[in-house]
Amino acid sequence: MKIPLVDLKKQYLSIKEEIVAAIKSVIEESAFIKGKYVENFEKNFAAYIGAKHCIGVGNGTDAIFITLKCLGVGAGDEVIVPVNTFIATAEAVTLAGATPIFVDCNEYYNIDPSEIEAAITPRTKAIIPVHLYGQPADMDEIMRIANSRGLMVIEDAAQAHGAEYADKKVGTFGTAATFSFYPAKNLGAYGDGGAVVTNDDKLAEKIRMFANHGRVGKYSHKFEGVNSRLDGLQAAILDAKLKHIDEWMEKRNSIARIYDDKLGGVVAIPKVLPGIRHAYHLYVIEALERDRLQASLKESGIESGIHYPIPLHLQGAYARLGHKRWAFPVAERVAERIISLPMFPELTAEEVSVVADVVKNFTTATK
Ligand SMILES: Cc1ncc(COP(=O)(O)O)c(C=O)c1O
Numbered sequence: 001m002k003i004p005l006v007d008l009k010k011q012y013l014s015i016k017e018e019i020v021a022a023i024k025s026v027i028e029e030s031a032f033i034k035g036k037y038v039e040n041f042e043k044n045f046a047a048y049i050g051a052k053h054c055i056g057v058g059n060g061t062d063a064i065f066i067t068l069k070c071l072g073v074g075a076g077d078e079v080i081v082p083v084n085t086f087i088a089t090a091e092a093v094t095l096a097g098a099t100p101i102f103v104d105c106n107e108y109y110n111i112d113p114s115e116i117e118a119a120i121t122p123r124t125k126a127i128i129p130v131h132l133y134g135q136p137a138d139m140d141e142i143m144r145i146a147n148s149r150g151l152m153v154i155e156d157a158a159q160a161h162g163a164e165y166a167d168k169k170v171g172t173f174g175t176a177a178t179f180s181f182y183p184a185k186n187l188g189a190y191g192d193g194g195a196v197v198t199n200d201d202k203l204a205e206k207i208r209m210f211a212n213h214g215r216v217g218k219y220s221h222k223f224e225g226v227n228s229r230l231d232g233l234q235a236a237i238l239d240a241k242l243k244h245i246d247e248w249m250e251k252r253n254s255i256a257r258i259y260d261d262k263l264g265g266v267v268a269i270p271k272v273l274p275g276i277r278h279a280y281h282l283y284v285i286e287a288l289e290r291d292r293l294q295a296s297l298k299e300s301g302i303e304s305g306i307h308y309p310i311p312l313h314l315q316g317a318y319a320r321l322g323h324k325r326w327a328f329p330v331a332e333r334v335a336e337r338i339i340s341l342p343m344f345p346e347l348t349a350e351e352v353s354v355v356a357d358v359v360k361n362f363t364t365a366t367k
Contacts, residue, residue, distance in 0.1 A: 003342050003351050005303040006184045010346040015244065019190075022236035031232040034212075041235040042195070044242055045179075048162070049171045051197035053204035056230025057211045060158040060180025063194040064092035064128065066228060067154050067176045070206040073098050077125040080151075082111035083311045084331040085130045088180075089156050090312050098125070102313050102321075104328040107271050109133060109284065109338075112330070113141035117149075126152040131160035131170045133307070133340075134186065134252075134279030135272065139165045139173045146174075154178065158194075161187040162249050164277035171197050176207075181230075181238055186252070186281050187245055189234040251345035252280035255352050259283055259341065262356035266363050268337075282307055285359070286337040289366055294339055296362045302355055305340040 012019060022037075031037050038056050046054035057063050073079060074097040081089050083102040090100035101119050106112035111129050127146055129137035137155075146153045153174030157163075161179060163170045171177035179185075181193030198204050209215055210225035230238075256270070256278065263269050268286035272278055284307065287293045297304050311331040313323035326332060341355055 001351070001354060002301040003303065003347075003355060005305050005340065005342050006344045007346060008183055008188070011344070014346065015240065018240040018243075019237060022240045023233060026232045026236045033229060033231060035232055037232040037236040037239065038230055041230070041239040041242070044239055045195060046197060048242060048245070049169045049177075049197050051172055051177070052199040052201070054195050054197045055204060055207045055211060056235060057194045057196060057207075058228035058230065059192040060156075060178060060182065060194040061088040061092055061095075062211070062226070062228040063178035063180070063196045064089065064154065064156060065095040066207055066211050066226070067178060067196050067203075068092060068096035068098065068126070070203060070210050071126070071152055071154075071175065073125045073152075076123060078121060078123040079125060080111075080116060080119050080127040081312075082130050082132070083313050083328045084109060084308065084334065085132060085156070085312065086158070086308065087312060087315065087317065088158070089128055089130055090318070093128070099123075099321075100312075100318075102323070102328060104330045105132075105334070106138075106330065108135055108138075108273050109334065110135060110137040111142070113138050113145060116142070116145050120149055120151070124149070124151060126154055128154045128156050129174075130156040130158070131163055131279075133270070133284055134160045134163050134281035135270070136160065136163050136165035136170045136276045138273065139170075143173055158182075158185065159281040160279045161185065162245055162277075163279035165273075166275060172199075175200060176203060181234065186249065186279055187238060187241055190237050191231075191234055193230050193234040193238065195230065248345040249279055252343060253278065255343060255345075255347055256280045256283055258349060258352045259285075259356055262353065263359060266360050280343060282340045283343040284338050284340050286334060287339055287359075287363065288337065290337050290339050292366070293359065293362050297355070297358055300354075300358045302358060303342065306338060307340050309335055311335050
């Protein structure tokens with residue numbers, strides 16, 4: 001039996017007719033850039049998240065970069081980001097001309113609010129919490145700190161479409177939130193895609209213009225921007241998939257419950273913040289002999305991942321910031337132990353059991 005980390009083809013086959021019909025309509029109407037399909041998806045995604053505006057952009061990295069630019073964050077400014085995230089979160093800060101300031105993670109793998117205050121300086125303009133692996137960051141604490149220090153909050157919700165904190169979807173807490181529709185994400189396009197959501201009318205208008213060459217008319221440009229648009233084909237595909245997102249999230253939660261039941265007490269299973277709804281983009285456990293466990297899974301035909309093996313402050317890309325080893329001990333310790341098990345809605349209970357048994361047998365044998 002081969003069990004992949006993610007199986008995009010299985011999902012496609014389960015909704016093939018809807019996808020093919022969506023693609024056909026866009027092609028027949030030549031609605032490739034802007035137009036009805038993009039507008040419909042933006043309206044539906046904003047309603048799903050519970051935000052006033054959604055602006056489709058080229059990808060999740062651009063979504064963060066464009067939001068920072070349009071909020072006036074740039075040279076000389078600092079932006080607080082978690083050290084345990086995909087590079088895009090910090091990269092977008094640099095792209096905007098500002099400096100990423102790293103903060104360690106907590107037991108939930110998200111930014112540790114108790115470490116944020118110490119990272120704030122007179123140059124700090126914003127905090128970007130990441131709802132990593134689909135688990136909401138501690139938004140009450142983050143918003144309390146941000147409000148008391150006059151900082152903006154941009155939620156990086158690239159991995160957390162539909163996740164909830166205090167009965168509200170993530171993406172509705174900060175000034176704006178950004179999403180990625182990279183194919184393997186919980187809501188994934190068939191190529192690159194991203195979006196910004198916000199309740200701020202002026203910011204939404206500016207982002208829409210910035211992402212489209214600062215346009216006010218076809219050849220009338222109020223300012224210089226970039227070309228970063230969600231295209232019609234991706235929007236139509238995303239709109240078709242949006243109808244299934246809650247059912248898929250339910251399935252991800254059921255899979256997580258099976259893993260929890262089988263692996264609790266055997267390895268460190270994911271800790272879940274009380275009162276949240278996890279989107280389980282990834283199911284991440286911690287194992288002492290992680291690399292050997294990964295090899296053992298591979299031998300059994302099971303694919304796994306490591307998200308992420310090197311915390312950002314130790315990446316060559318951030319050598320210029322001068323951080324030493326153990327500057328962020330929690331992130332560094334977990335980076336050596338974390339392993340992501342197969343997680344996608346179409347995974348069967350039998351497959352989940354097979355994966356859990358391999359983990360269990362390996363762990364028992366190495367004790
Ligand atoms: C946490 C996080 N932020 C940002 C991004 C960037 O998204 P994209 O790949 O669409 O640029 C990703 C995903 O790739 C991500 O996982």
